[in-house]
Amino acid sequence: MSATAHNNRVIDCRHLRFRWRRRGPLILDLESLTVDQGEMVFIAGPSGSGKTTLLNLLTGVGVAEEGRVAVLGQDLAAMGGSRRDRFRADHIGYIFQLFNLLPYLSLLENVLLPCRFSRRRRLKAAGGRANDQRATAADTKPAGGQRTALAAEARRLLAHLDLGDPYLLKQPVAELSVGQQQRVAAARALIGGPELVIADEPTSSLDMDRRESFVQLLFAECARQGATLVMVSHDRSLEHLFDRSILLDQINRAACAPAGPER
Amino acid sequence: MMATLTLAWKSLLNRRYTVGLTVLAIALAVALLLGVERLRYEAHSGFTATISDTDLVVGARSSPVQLLLYSVFRMGEATSNISWRSYRHIADHPRVNWTVPLSLGDSHRGYPVLATNSDYFQYYRYADQRPLELKQGTQFEDVFEAVLGYEVAQKLGYQPGEEIVIAHGADDVAFVRHDDMPFTVVGILAPTRTAVDRTIHIPLEGFEAIHLGWEAGVPLPGRQVSADDARERDLTPKTITAFLVGLDSRAASFQLQRYVNNYPREALTAILPGVALHQLWDLLGTAEQALRLISWFVVGVGLLGMLSAQLSNLEARRREMAILRAVGAGPRYILMLICGEALLLALLGAVLGTVLLYAMIIGAGGLIEARFGLFIGLGGLRPMELAYLGIVLLAGLVSGLIPAIRAYRQAVVNGISMRM
Ligand SMILES: Nc1ncnc2c1ncn2[C@@H]1O[C@H](COP(=O)(O)OP(=O)(O)O)[C@@H](O)[C@H]1O
Numbered sequence A: 001m002s003a004t005a006h007n008n009r010v011i012d013c014r015h016l017r018f019r020w021r022r023r024g025p026l027i028l029d030l031e032s033l034t035v036d037q038g039e040m041v042f043i044a045g046p047s048g049s050g051k052t053t054l055l056n057l058l059t060g061v062g063v064a065e066e067g068r069v070a071v072l073g074q075d076l077a078a079m080g081g082s083r084r085d086r087f088r089a090d091h092i093g094y095i096f097q098l099f100n101l102l103p104y105l106s107l108l109e110n111v112l113l114p115c116r117f118s119r120r121r122r123l124k125a126a127g128g129r130a131n132d133q134r135a136t137a138a139d140t141k142p143a144g145g146q147r148t149a150l151a152a153e154a155r156r157l158l159a160h161l162d163l164g165d166p167y168l169l170k171q172p173v174a175e176l177s178v179g180q181q182q183r184v185a186a187a188r189a190l191i192g193g194p195e196l197v198i199a200d201e202p203t204s205s206l207d208m209d210r211r212e213s214f215v216q217l218l219f220a221e222c223a224r225q226g227a228t229l230v231m232v233s234h235d236r237s238l239e240h241l242f243d244r245s246i247l248l249d250q251i252n253r254a255a256c257a258p259a260g261p262e263r
Numbered sequence B: 001m002m003a004t005l006t007l008a009w010k011s012l013l014n015r016r017y018t019v020g021l022t023v024l025a026i027a028l029a030v031a032l033l034l035g036v037e038r039l040r041y042e043a044h045s046g047f048t049a050t051i052s053d054t055d056l057v058v059g060a061r062s063s064p065v066q067l068l069l070y071s072v073f074r075m076g077e078a079t080s081n082i083s084w085r086s087y088r089h090i091a092d093h094p095r096v097n098w099t100v101p102l103s104l105g106d107s108h109r110g111y112p113v114l115a116t117n118s119d120y121f122q123y124y125r126y127a128d129q130r131p132l133e134l135k136q137g138t139q140f141e142d143v144f145e146a147v148l149g150y151e152v153a154q155k156l157g158y159q160p161g162e163e164i165v166i167a168h169g170a171d172d173v174a175f176v177r178h179d180d181m182p183f184t185v186v187g188i189l190a191p192t193r194t195a196v197d198r199t200i201h202i203p204l205e206g207f208e209a210i211h212l213g214w215e216a217g218v219p220l221p222g223r224q225v226s227a228d229d230a231r232e233r234d235l236t237p238k239t240i241t242a243f244l245v246g247l248d249s250r251a252a253s254f255q256l257q258r259y260v261n262n263y264p265r266e267a268l269t270a271i272l273p274g275v276a277l278h279q280l281w282d283l284l285g286t287a288e289q290a291l292r293l294i295s296w297f298v299v300g301v302g303l304l305g306m307l308s309a310q311l312s313n314l315e316a317r318r319r320e321m322a323i324l325r326a327v328g329a330g331p332r333y334i335l336m337l338i339c340g341e342a343l344l345l346a347l348l349g350a351v352l353g354t355v356l357l358y359a360m361i362i363g364a365g366g367l368i369e370a371r372f373g374l375f376i377g378l379g380g381l382r383p384m385e386l387a388y389l390g391i392v393l394l395a396g397l398v399s400g401l402i403p404a405i406r407a408y409r410q411a412v413v414n415g416i417s418m419r420m
């Protein structure tokens, strides 16, 4: 197969089939799904249509029973489980619909959480903006120096996401508004410059008028870092802001999902 | 690894109330477990240390354990006495090196009175063949003199020169006091951490004197004798309760035991203290076993509490797990997180339980010593106790495996979707 020919292809799925339980219903059956580097892609689909399930496969948390999922040119199914976990830590930022933050960590600690799991992102974050050369230099910094560099990077990102107020940093994350929480989650997804940012209905719990500004901030920061963005939502009101929009039900041959409660 | 630990720790702190209760339950269980073990150990070593170098104890026919308990540990009462004649006869046996006669039955403010002679101070040995030492004053010489055990003097605040009145029987009831013949304290023994500390020692002659006219157990009217009159009488005892025997060689113990047990003129029992102690342990073994079993059960209940808390927490923590998965934590990380948490809680419980144990020893040790004559040492943890703690930790880890495996499976199956 020559599917990896496109070297600026961030996501390249072929002949994807997935079901949750062995004898359960087929949830996903995709012929092909590709996303290029730097694209801002919107995937729309009603509740229960398999959006989260798809993201589960794209992030390498789940594995398709059939077909191939390549992210950044690497076949996820070919990797072992722990390599997939490392790959996700290194290259993918993830934003949930709600409850993105660990209540027992401070705001900054929440933002820096991926840096605990990924050395690559830690070095990148500590070394400044997505610069591998300087990242290596950062590795030799003493731990304390690295910590302040990481905190500075987190603060820089937060400031870009309109969370520059130092008073906020001291607040327990559970006391932040939902909008603030989602922006902290965006900062977490972006810290250490992952190539791919995936957002699972990140705006669904926001007020109507906050949704667009959130997405715009996300766009700006992804563009600044050269990250690719894939966002899924059942709410198509933001669709027009994206480079490209995909209707999941149109490409998913298993689309017969009954509209259930939102997950 | 450090990252895992700090995350686990912060997560625990976030749930500090439920976690605190879990740890407390484990700690109480551990304290009970260690307490029972420590009590058992101290009882054994305390009893064992009470008598040393005595080859035989002889008393009226009874069970060996009973004889040992009343003659050496002042627990319970003798069923009957033995005659002075038999005592003298056996004491004159060629293999016998020394004897110490003992008469028991009276008390002073709850402390047992032991009537004996100066051989007691010369031959009685405790712990590692240590002789008794006087802390203050002298041994008794006169009929109405008394030597107090260390604790008696301490607790009752007696000094040499003071007079004490002995009560008839073990209960200090006013109308059966020998108040016509008080005893003068002449000496106080150094502490031994044995039953000796709780004993008041008087000469056999004094014991005989106060019981003149008491043959029926109560003072008979008209037969009262004054102290001065008593001195005039022959105060050689007619009977004693028991006596300790030292032989010229340990090997003669069984020979002499047989001799005493078959003594034709009186029904006697001779025991080897070590053997009788073993019988006592065997007797108490079941109770000890039951206590130990109960305390292990309590530990099990504590760990079950942790298990159920962890299992029900798992539901509430699905988000946490999904977030950790999303930022790159593998299922194995989740497994370690939950398991490590259980281990940490068990460890905290074990540490806190140990602290509680020592707090209890410091707080209640004095009471136990006063009440049961059991000295509980503050020494470090013994290998057995460390082994128990190890078992608790291991059990904590194993119980942590159950929620950990569940969380692992959830992490694998559900992935990032936070299905509720
Ligand atoms: N962890 C899971 N185990 C079993 N079935 C699941 C799981 N997650 C989702 N599903 C099922 O898969 C289908 C798609 O769900 P999901 O991907 O969450 O949809 P969406 O995100 O579009 O709302 C639904 O029918 C849902 O019930």
Ligand SMILES: [Mg+2]
Residues within 6 Å of the ligand: A051, A052, A053, A200, A263
């Ligand atoms: Mg969903």
